[in-house]
Amino acid sequence: MALFGLQRERKVPLFGAKHDAPIIPVHHIPLSPRELRAQAVNRLQVGLFGLGAIFLLISLANVIMERVTLANRAAALDPAVEASATAANDPLVDMGVAPELPVGGGAAPQNPNAPKH
Secondary structure: OHHHHHEEEOOHHHHHHOOOOOEEEOOOOOOHHHHHHHHHHHHHHHHHHHHHHHHHHHHHHHHHHHHHHHHHHHHHHHHHHHHHHHHHOOOOHHOOOOOOOOOOOOOOOOOOOOOOO
């Protein structure tokens, strides 16, 4: 009955005398210094592991944000990216299945196989 904090009576008599002691509830059992130290070490380990996990998550978020900022700066400086951004977003053209047609409709698409005049 150690789970419920109850002491059982002893079955083996001490020094030949019989004890008819009833079960006594134990309300508080003080922890030994070894158990207190083990609890303190466990709490310290959990706390340090938590701090390390938070540090890694913040570092990962920082790396991702730096890469996004760098990609945005590179996109702002690259004129080819701006030209493709103004073109129509056609998934078939992006995959290379269909030819790219002009957006404005001003110039006719050039056919490389057409005879020259």
